Amino acid sequence: MTDISPAPDAPIADEDDPLAFIPVPFAVKHYRGWTPDRQRQFIHQLSRIGVVSAAAKAVGMTRDSAYKLRKRKGAESFAAAWDMALEMGCDNGHDHAITRAIEGYTVPYFYGGLMRGEVRRYDNRLLFALMASHSKRND
Structure with missing residues (x-):
């Protein structure tokens, strides 16, 4: 039986996911750097939190390194997911604030x-x- 699971570096394939993106490629892979999995975790955290520095910290990275990653060549898909995640995170924060203010x-x-x-x-x-x-x- 052959294993048909996607490679760990494969992009997210779900077309319906607004946060799906192609991870920023790196010539040299380093386990402590912006791996594709860490990039996905960052986007997920950003969609929950809505704050870049907090999302970066949640995945063990810095705000500055996140912005550098966003500016890299080949980061267009990542940047688009970032923008969507940031908007979602801000909406989540706004909704939470309304609930807290009213209830x-x-x-x-x-x-x-x-x-x-x-x-x-x-x-x-x-x-x-x-x-x-x-x-x-x-x-």
């Missing part, structure tokens, strides 16, 4: 060194900031 968040209540309950807090400043940013987008 609030719980804060433990302590008395006498013991937790006695929880208090729900609402962040009206966050809600107003979100409303202001939304109105700027629609102008």
